[in-house]
Each structure stands twice: as C-alpha cells, then as structure tokens.
Amino acid sequence: MTEPEILDIFKKSGALLTGHFQLTSGRHSDRYFQCAKVLQYPEYTQALCKMIADNFRMKEIDTVISPAIGGLVVGQEVARQLNKRFIFAEREEKKLSLRRGFLLDENEKVLVCEDVVTTGGSVFEVMDIVKSNNAKIVGVGFIVDRSNGKVDFGYRQFSTLKMEVVSYQPDECPLCREDIELVKPGSRKIK
Numbered sequence: 001m002t003e004p005e006i007l008d009i010f011k012k013s014g015a016l017l018t019g020h021f022q023l024t025s026g027r028h029s030d031r032y033f034q035c036a037k038v039l040q041y042p043e044y045t046q047a048l049c050k051m052i053a054d055n056f057r058m059k060e061i062d063t064v065i066s067p068a069i070g071g072l073v074v075g076q077e078v079a080r081q082l083n084k085r086f087i088f089a090e091r092e093e094k095k096l097s098l099r100r101g102f103l104l105d106e107n108e109k110v111l112v113c114e115d116v117v118t119t120g121g122s123v124f125e126v127m128d129i130v131k132s133n134n135a136k137i138v139g140v141g142f143i144v145d146r147s148n149g150k151v152d153f154g155y156r157q158f159s160t161l162k163m164e165v166v167s168y169q170p171d172e173c174p175l176c177r178e179d180i181e182l183v184k185p186g187s188r189k190i191k
C-alpha cells in the first residue's frame with residue numbers, strides 16, 4: 001500500500017481525525033490518531049500487517065512478541081501471516097513481563113511488533129525481556145512511527161507509515177486563535 005492509501009484507511013476507519021484536539025500531554029493538535037480504530041477491521045489489519053510481515057519474511061524468525069495491549073492485534077496478525085508463534089508481555093506493577101507460562105529459549109529468533117511508536121518505551125522494555133532470556137532480536141515492526149524520526153531501536157526496524165506529530169502549547173495554539181472548538185479525544189463530542 002502507498003502512503004495515501006494507508007492514510008485513506010486511517011481516515012475511513014476513524015483512526016485519524018482532523019480538527020482541534022487536546023492531547024493527553026495537555027498540548028493541542030490539529031490531528032488525533034487512535035490506532036485501535038483501524039485495527040477494528042480485519043481487512044485493514046491484514047493489509048497493514050502484511051507490509052510488516054513482507055518486510056521481515058526473508059529473515060529467520062521463530063517467534064513474534066508484542067507488548068500488551070496495543071501491540072496484541074498487530075503481533076498476532078504478523079505471526080499468523082508468517083506462520084510463527086506469538087507471545088506477549090504485559091504490565092505487572094508497571095513493569096512489562098512474560099506471564100501465562102510464556103517462555104523464550106536461548107538463541108530463539110524474535111521479531112518485536114507494536115501498533116504505534118512514540119518514545120518506543122514499551123518496545124525497548126520488550127527488547128530487554130528478549131535479551132534477558134538470551135534470545136535474539138531480529139527486528140522491530142510497527143504500524144505507525146510517531147517519533148518524528150527520533151526512535152532508533154538499533155536493529156532492523158520497519159513502520160508502515162511515519163506520521164509527524166505537530167502540537168502546540170495552548171497559549172501558542174493557532175487553532176485556539178481561530179476559535180475552532182477544542183475536543184478532548186475519548187469524549188462524546190467527537191463525531
């Protein structure tokens with residue numbers, strides 16, 4: 001898929017909204033992105049994850065791992081397309097760990113998958129889990145890179161789309177100056 005095609009399914013699914021939004025950081029932005037909205041639809045999930053799977057298909061991979069919750073759908077679908085095992089790490093007392101009896105073998109080749117990367121915090125945590133089990137990281141695949149080019153995982157990395165984040169302090173926000181109604185995403189005001 002091309003970048004316009006990807007943006008089109010983000011908009012069609014309501015994952016990408018344009019307007020005037022208050023982000024969780026308190027800053028204002030003209031765009032709001034909620035990846036889960038596009039992953040509601042199996043056909044879109046399949047198409048986006050195919051781009052990730054294709055990027056790593058020639059690599060030797062034993063297992064796909066994702067951080068819960070955002071990465072679950074992506075990791076599961078990439079693993080399905082590559083016909084590999086899928087496991088996930090989940091947060092317990094603020095720290096990601098493997099639970100439910102999930103194990104990684106020494107030298108097992110692992111692909112890390114995530115939905116959206118901003119600071120990359122959860123991915124780095126999962127990479128630490130892989131390394132602490134003496135397994136090998138093959139790379140990191142994710143749907144959207146919102147790091148503005150800042151995140152470098154130090155391994156092969158692939159995102160289906162790079163989305164620049166433009167945000168403003170409320171007192172410097174041009175949208176406020178234009179008197180456009182401010183929306184807090186998640187509230188019922190969003191149509």
Ligand SMILES: [Zn+2]
Binds near residue numbers: 020028029170174182
């Ligand atoms: Zn504003």
